[in-house]
Amino acid sequence: xxPKTSGKILDHSGSSFDSFLDExxxxxxxxxxxxxxxxxxxxxxxMRRRQKTKQAMARDLRTSRxxxxxxxxxxxxxxxxxxxxxxARVLGKRVVIRIADAKVGRIGRxxxxxxxxxxxxxxxxxxxxxx
Numbered sequence: 001x002x003p004k005t006s007g008k009i010l011d012h013s014g015s016s017f018d019s020f021l022d023e024x025x026x027x028x029x030x031x032x033x034x035x036x037x038x039x040x041x042x043x044x045x046x047m048r049r050r051q052k053t054k055q056a057m058a059r060d061l062r063t064s065r066x067x068x069x070x071x072x073x074x075x076x077x078x079x080x081x082x083x084x085x086x087x088a089r090v091l092g093k094r095v096v097i098r099i100a101d102a103k104v105g106r107i108g109r110x111x112x113x114x115x116x117x118x119x120x121x122x123x124x125x126x127x128x129x130x131x
Contacts (some may be wrong), residue, residue, distance in 0.1 A: 037074035039084055044072055046091040060090045 021027035047057055058068040061083075070076050071083055086096045 012113075032077045033075065036077045036079070040072050040074040042093075043084075043087055043091065044094055050091060052091070057087070057090065061086055 021030055038048065047054075052060075054065055054068055054072075058065045061068065068087075071079050071087055081095070081097075088095050
């Protein structure tokens with residue numbers, strides 16, 4: 001049996017994932033979850049490297065184990081920046097936050113770096129030729 005179709009063909013070729021998230025109205029939510037996942041992963045990795053148990057980490061943070069579990073939960077985006085910074089300090093780390101242009105993505109930064117490298121190489125090459 002053939003599945004029912006509405007007859008409408010959806011062409012998403014050429015569209016970006018960001019534009020899809022914008023169309024769905026979930027871009028900020030997805031970005032928040034992605035940032036929290038990375039932070040939780042980094043904190044857990046630092047804990048493993050320092051061989052610090054959750055119980056010891058909670059004690060050093062002067063908080064409960066359940067609070068620490070919320071901090072390390074990648075889906076819980078309601079953790080305060082202060083809590084994240086305190087956890088980082090306990091692990092000998094610091095939190096670095098920066099504001100970046102929304103238009104420049106990974107590809108844009110990589111292309112910019114390559115362009116700078118080419119410019120540096122070409123200026124070195126022209127300097128050697130003129131000598």
